[in-house]
Amino acid sequence: MPDRCTYFVPGPTWVRPAILQELTRPMIGHRSAEFRELFTRINADLKPLFTTTQDTFIVTSSGTGVMQAALENCVARRVLVTTCGAFSERWYQIAESLGLEVDRLDAGWGKAINPDALADHLARHQRTHYDAVTITHNETSTGVTNDVGILAAVIRDAAPDALILADAVSSLGGIPVKFDEWNLDVCLASVQKCIGLPPGITVAAVSQNALDRAKKHPYRGTYFDFLSYVERAKDNSVPSTPSIPHFYALAAQLENIVRAEGLEARFTRHLQMRDLVHKRVQQFGKVAGDPSHASATVTAVEPAMSAEKIRAEMKQRGYTLGGGYGQWKERTFRIGHMGDMPVEDVEAMLDVLGEVARG
Amino acid sequence: MPDRCTYFVPGPTWVRPAILQELTRPMIGHRSAEFRELFTRINADLKPLFTTTQDTFIVTSSGTGVMQAALENCVARRVLVTTCGAFSERWYQIAESLGLEVDRLDAGWGKAINPDALADHLARHQRTHYDAVTITHNETSTGVTNDVGILAAVIRDAAPDALILADAVSSLGGIPVKFDEWNLDVCLASVQKCIGLPPGITVAAVSQNALDRAKKHPYRGTYFDFLSYVERAKDNSVPSTPSIPHFYALAAQLENIVRAEGLEARFTRHLQMRDLVHKRVQQFGKVAGDPSHASATVTAVEPAMSAEKIRAEMKQRGYTLGGGYGQWKERTFRIGHMGDMPVEDVEAMLDVLGEVARG
Numbered sequence: 001m002p003d004r005c006t007y008f009v010p011g012p013t014w015v016r017p018a019i020l021q022e023l024t025r026p027m028i029g030h031r032s033a034e035f036r037e038l039f040t041r042i043n044a045d046l047k048p049l050f051t052t053t054q055d056t057f058i059v060t061s062s063g064t065g066v067m068q069a070a071l072e073n074c075v076a077r078r079v080l081v082t083t084c085g086a087f088s089e090r091w092y093q094i095a096e097s098l099g100l101e102v103d104r105l106d107a108g109w110g111k112a113i114n115p116d117a118l119a120d121h122l123a124r125h126q127r128t129h130y131d132a133v134t135i136t137h138n139e140t141s142t143g144v145t146n147d148v149g150i151l152a153a154v155i156r157d158a159a160p161d162a163l164i165l166a167d168a169v170s171s172l173g174g175i176p177v178k179f180d181e182w183n184l185d186v187c188l189a190s191v192q193k194c195i196g197l198p199p200g201i202t203v204a205a206v207s208q209n210a211l212d213r214a215k216k217h218p219y220r221g222t223y224f225d226f227l228s229y230v231e232r233a234k235d236n237s238v239p240s241t242p243s244i245p246h247f248y249a250l251a252a253q254l255e256n257i258v259r260a261e262g263l264e265a266r267f268t269r270h271l272q273m274r275d276l277v278h279k280r281v282q283q284f285g286k287v288a289g290d291p292s293h294a295s296a297t298v299t300a301v302e303p304a305m306s307a308e309k310i311r312a313e314m315k316q317r318g319y320t321l322g323g324g325y326g327q328w329k330e331r332t333f334r335i336g337h338m339g340d341m342p343v344e345d346v347e348a349m350l351d352v353l354g355e356v357a358r359g
Numbered sequence: 360m361p362d363r364c365t366y367f368v369p370g371p372t373w374v375r376p377a378i379l380q381e382l383t384r385p386m387i388g389h390r391s392a393e394f395r396e397l398f399t400r401i402n403a404d405l406k407p408l409f410t411t412t413q414d415t416f417i418v419t420s421s422g423t424g425v426m427q428a429a430l431e432n433c434v435a436r437r438v439l440v441t442t443c444g445a446f447s448e449r450w451y452q453i454a455e456s457l458g459l460e461v462d463r464l465d466a467g468w469g470k471a472i473n474p475d476a477l478a479d480h481l482a483r484h485q486r487t488h489y490d491a492v493t494i495t496h497n498e499t500s501t502g503v504t505n506d507v508g509i510l511a512a513v514i515r516d517a518a519p520d521a522l523i524l525a526d527a528v529s530s531l532g533g534i535p536v537k538f539d540e541w542n543l544d545v546c547l548a549s550v551q552k553c554i555g556l557p558p559g560i561t562v563a564a565v566s567q568n569a570l571d572r573a574k575k576h577p578y579r580g581t582y583f584d585f586l587s588y589v590e591r592a593k594d595n596s597v598p599s600t601p602s603i604p605h606f607y608a609l610a611a612q613l614e615n616i617v618r619a620e621g622l623e624a625r626f627t628r629h630l631q632m633r634d635l636v637h638k639r640v641q642q643f644g645k646v647a648g649d650p651s652h653a654s655a656t657v658t659a660v661e662p663a664m665s666a667e668k669i670r671a672e673m674k675q676r677g678y679t680l681g682g683g684y685g686q687w688k689e690r691t692f693r694i695g696h697m698g699d700m701p702v703e704d705v706e707a708m709l710d711v712l713g714e715v716a717r718g
Contacts, residue, residue, distance in 0.1 A: 007386060012386040012603060013386065014385075015385075020383035020385075021383060024379035024380060024383060025379075026373075026379075027366060027371040027551070028371070029368050030371075060419070061419055062601070064598075064599040068581055097584065099577065190600065198602065198603050199602055199603055200559055200602030220456070221453070222423060223421075223424040240424070241371065242559070243558055243602060244371060245604060322388075
């Protein structure tokens with residue numbers, strides 16, 4: 001049954017067989033008319049996905065690459081990283097690996113970033129100049145969604161010169177992202193989460209302020225230079241040879257997301273999947289992350305019995321669930337409910353999980 | 360006739376339909392047992408491809424990304440770049456974009472790097488400390504192959520502390536690369552040339568000296584940190600989410616290259632394709648690059664009539680040829696004869712080209 005989803009890892013997520021077939025189209029060069037046509041369609045559909053009229057582009061790398069790119073292009077000296085789990089902490093690690101000065105505001109594992117705590121931190125550090133502040137929209141390790149719009153407003157108010165760098169890796173395409181309305185400066189997302197593609201490329205939106213800041217950094221390298229991506233996008237291409245198969249699949253998948261299913265219906269389906277998961281989890285355990293910020297795309301589950309045993313038994317029955325992550329590795333397992341999964345397939349999996357997890 | 364090659368661009372090259380189908384396998388996580396098994400097979404087969412027993416790994420980026428990585432990991436201050444066309448010049452541009460001090464030894468467009476000129480340059484700059492010297496094995500813009508083994512021996516002799524960074528983008532899998540015998544420190548290759556895959560990932564080999572040098576650079580970033588790739592490879596994985604479809608296809612293609620066809624037979628086929636192209640080109644023009652260093656994988660052709668007209672007419676007849684590049688954009692067109700192309704398909708294309716190019 002290759003058309004049925006039995007794979008519920010929080011990324012890479014299940015990919016529909018029809019979309020996988022898009023990967024097999026014949027090769028074209030990235031300076032050809034065919035590629036420019038493909039790029040034009042993709043880039044037009046990325047705008048509604050990010051809810052932006054500003055610059056968007058595609059990088060052939062994982063999301064980690066474009067997180068690094070955001071720091072390389074936008075931060076000369078010091079950055080504030082807001083953390084609430086393993087993937088928000090990745091900003092911290094990358095900033096350190098680049099030799100940047102980094103401050104951290106930590107909400108604690110499984111909590112959302114509190115806007116008052118952020119306002120308070122920025123007020124107490126009024127004389128610290130932050131080039132940027134990072135926000136993780138959806139923390140994949142704990143299943144918690146941050147209120148990016150509210151947090152961004154706090155930053156705009158308290159630190160108007162700080163650029164806002166947002167990781168939407170496990171939200172874009174599953175939870176609304178409002179790049180312009182929220183006044184973000186960089187927003188990036190891998191495609192193997194809610195966009196429902198195989199991993200290999202990352203999509204991004206950037207503001208004029210971010211580009212202006214990049215212009216002031218003479219040594220931002222070549223591969224992750226935002227200015228070169230924006231410049232080449234004007235000619236409907238990319239600076240260096242991209243993953244052509246991913247471009248084919250992205251074009252088809254954006255057609256599906258933006259027009260066939262439609263963004264509103266897609267967001268609603270993600271909420272339905274989440275609510276279904278939450279309801280069933282009560283039968284054998286609990287949701288581990290802060291329920292008031294429960295993610296629409298991934299749930300960390302704390303069962304009464306061993307999480308590892310449940311995953312192993314589910315694997316035997318043909319279902320793959322995600323493991324716990326970082327501090328919660330032992331206590332939890334994770335269910336990815338994202339991308340193109342039909343609600344019925346989530347329900348079918350939960351029926352089996354209910355049997356297994358009650359021991 | 361999707362199984363026949365009609366696409367003769369010097370990368371991305373034609374990909375066999377069976378290999379394209381490998382891209383469509385179901386998703387797996389890059390920390391799963393399935394992925395580790397896949398990685399183990401790939402990494403074992405990369406060793407004979409580079410003719411090395413040292414560390415090899417795979418980066419999800421274009422070749423340009425790993426050229427930048429080589430400079431970021433291995434060069435603290437100053438690098439010598441040897442140039443003979445557009446792609447060897449890319450090393451220069453990337454080094455400048457990173458704020459490194461760069462010297463250049465230029466052989467002239469269409470020529471190979473002269474070992475005596477390199478020895479002479481290094482002798483005259485005895486007091487210049489070069490952290491590294493770059494060599495481009497096969498210059499894709501002109502169809503010229505450099506004698507990497509001889510050039511590397513010159514460097515080892517005259518500048519023993521300089522690391523040797525080699526771009527094998529359009530040679531690996533089509534022309535022998537002897538990483539250990541030539542004493543290289545970094546060698547990288549995109550997969551969309553002689554390896555016969557779609558673009559999207561880059562393979563690399565690194566020496567212990569390169570890794571020791573990287574250890575001394577505290578701020579080498581995260582995404583292109585060679586040490587993290589080598590460390591993760593010990594556990595048969597990669598540091599961040601890779602292009603899973605490319606890993607499937609690479610495993611199948613290395614099986615084909617290393618065992619089904621065999622490396623020696625593959626190198627011989629590339630020489631046959633080159634010799635066939637050279638012979639036929641005499642009928643309507645000439646080979647543009649230095650004939651004593653003619654590439655086995657790409658030929659820049661200088662026809663008697665307009666190169667652009669020939670390409671347009673060939674396109675009408677169903678064949679795609681490569682355009683001229685850089686300084687030779689107007690004067691030449693390029694024929695890619697690399698990867699999995701059958702000799703018969705090259706011959707069939709040349710029959711048509713003969714008619715077209717004689718006007």
